[in-house]
Amino acid sequence: xxxxxxxxxxKLSQxxxxxxTLLGTAALLIAVGLNIRxxxxxxxxxxxxxxxxxxxxxxxxxxGGSNSGGSGSSSDGVNSCPLATYIxxxxxxxxxxxxxxxxHCNLGLFVVTLGKRTVANVTLNVNVGxxxxxxxxxxxxxxxxxxxxxxxxxxxL
Amino acid sequence: xxxxxxxxxxxxxxLWLGCDKKQQIKDEELIYIDIRLLQKKNLIxxxxxxxxxxxxxTTNKCLIRQIMKIDFxxxxxxxxxxxxxxxxxxxNGTFLHDVGGIGSGPDEQLSITDxxxxxxxxxxxxxxxxxxxxxxxxxxxxxxxxxxxxxxxFRDFSSVDITSDNQLVLTMYNNIFATEYxxxxxxxxxxxxxxxxxxxxAIGEVCEVYRIxxxxxxxxxxxxxxxxxxxxxxxxxxxxxxxxxxxxNGKYKPLTKEDVVDKTFEIGSDVEFIAxxxxxxxxxxxxxxxxxxxxxxxxxxxxxxxxxxxxERQTGSYYRYVCESTIANFFSYVxxxxxxxxxxxxxxxxxxxxxxxxxxxxxxxxxxxxxxDNPIIAFYYFD
Numbered sequence: 070x071x072x073x074x075x076x077x078x079x080k081l082s083q084x085x086x087x088x089x090t091l092l093g094t095a096a097l098l099i100a101v102g103l104n105i106r107x108x109x110x111x112x113x114x115x116x117x118x119x120x121x122x123x124x125x126x127x128x129x130x131x132x133g134g135s136n137s138g139g140s141g142s143s144s145d146g147v148n149s150c151p152l153a154t155y156i157x158x159x160x161x162x163x164x165x166x167x168x169x170x171x172x173h174c175n176l177g178l179f180v181v182t183l184g185k186r187t188v189a190n191v192t193l194n195v196n197v198g199x200x201x202x203x204x205x206x207x208x209x210x211x212x213x214x215x216x217x218x219x220x221x222x223x224x225x226l
Numbered sequence: 227x228x229x230x231x232x233x234x235x236x237x238x239x240x241l242w243l244g245c246d247k248k249q250q251i252k253d254e255e256l257i258y259i260d261i262r263l264l265q266k267k268n269l270i271x272x273x274x275x276x277x278x279x280x281x282x283x284t285t286n287k288c289l290i291r292q293i294m295k296i297d298f299x300x301x302x303x304x305x306x307x308x309x310x311x312x313x314x315x316x317x318n319g320t321f322l323h324d325v326g327g328i329g330s331g332p333d334e335q336l337s338i339t340d341x342x343x344x345x346x347x348x349x350x351x352x353x354x355x356x357x358x359x360x361x362x363x364x365x366x367x368x369x370x371x372x373x374x375x376x377x378x379x380f381r382d383f384s385s386v387d388i389t390s391d392n393q394l395v396l397t398m399y400n401n402i403f404a405t406e407y408x409x410x411x412x413x414x415x416x417x418x419x420x421x422x423x424x425x426x427x428a429i430g431e432v433c434e435v436y437r438i439x440x441x442x443x444x445x446x447x448x449x450x451x452x453x454x455x456x457x458x459x460x461x462x463x464x465x466x467x468x469x470x471x472x473x474x475n476g477k478y479k480p481l482t483k484e485d486v487v488d489k490t491f492e493i494g495s496d497v498e499f500i501a502x503x504x505x506x507x508x509x510x511x512x513x514x515x516x517x518x519x520x521x522x523x524x525x526x527x528x529x530x531x532x533x534x535x536x537x538e539r540q541t542g543s544y545y546r547y548v549c550e551s552t553i554a555n556f557f558s559y560v561x562x563x564x565x566x567x568x569x570x571x572x573x574x575x576x577x578x579x580x581x582x583x584x585x586x587x588x589x590x591x592x593x594x595x596x597x598x599d600n601p602i603i604a605f606y607y608f609d
Contacts, residue, residue: 162433
């Protein structure tokens, strides 16, 4: 009788072990499966709405952008850029601005003014208002911006 | 037994890691602006909005080329000029003093990238990207301190905002060599911890700088927009993060990643061509906010509209720009906002061309204005 009891306890213990093993393996498989599915789905990029998707913010403690990208840029220093043709510590860029239409409505041709700076005459292809891009050389340490860049024509977006 | 326990623990950990809490934004937490529920009006500000015109004093010490930013505190106007100057005027337009200055001395700036008002500590912070230095001044223009910052963090940004808990939010250039994100949040306790926020949907090969207001402050709340997006974000000081707050449901659906995948852009804003071609929204722009109203611009049927959203009542209206010579037209010069008014800077040469006979208050201000004077500041009060 005692032997039977021991046998039952032993069997039960074995069954418990099997159950635990199965449970653990199942959990592991589900977890791995879900993670792979999430990864194959580009981490939700396709499914989520844009405003949710953009929450994929990155925590950073590393460096920012590189020093390249400026026309005639030099990571060693900007002194190699001749002042006659380059603006030092600046990079070629386009500035996005709103057309300040004001009193020029009836002309069809919009004189784009930014405060006291007249930027360009632009013919708009929408009825009123719009966004244009104008060439700029904004500050950017370690870069050089070719002066001719500023003479490029503004463009309507 | 040990192996089983390890397997179970591993499984639970993997399950937990598989759930990214940050991705879970409940729809009910968002406010939706449905264009079908907005009131359409023909003429902007047709509801006889109150306005006040103010002439900024013009002297050799305060010649303004182009106002880049305007902010208000303690009955003063703080104005940054494209010519690397920061001027302080009182609320009658009288010039008080400037802040900082261009030069090669240790307390001078090489460039003034932007400034912010730390209204809690009553400080003006001037950002010099070329010297990687932040200068702190009193409202009277006295230098308090300067802080050297990491050039790799404080580079390639066009403007700076400060949050209610003193975090800095930099509006970043759009360029593959700059950042791939609309914003960078910097912790002001260390100035070395930062987080890039809201990835650009399109990144240009050439750098793009945004002078169109992408951010707006309504009281203590900082609202932010993103390139080609119909979502307005909000800085959450509990989460210390930028979260979606308002979604504009216009006529067109927003662009998705699939619309722009495998496409290259000269500048980021070229994504608007794709949007127009595919009948998608080009996103909302020009955020300005009073305590009560949020203003933004959107495009529909090749026309541009302004939306004024009442943040308290959660109602709003939108207006199409109409080519009539009215005071309201000068709203296109909007550059900022106070707690209760939207602020426009009208170039003097534009203001003097207009016939002000029907508005004697404005006429009295503009009658004494010369073509080359500093801009006229117009305050448009809603309600």
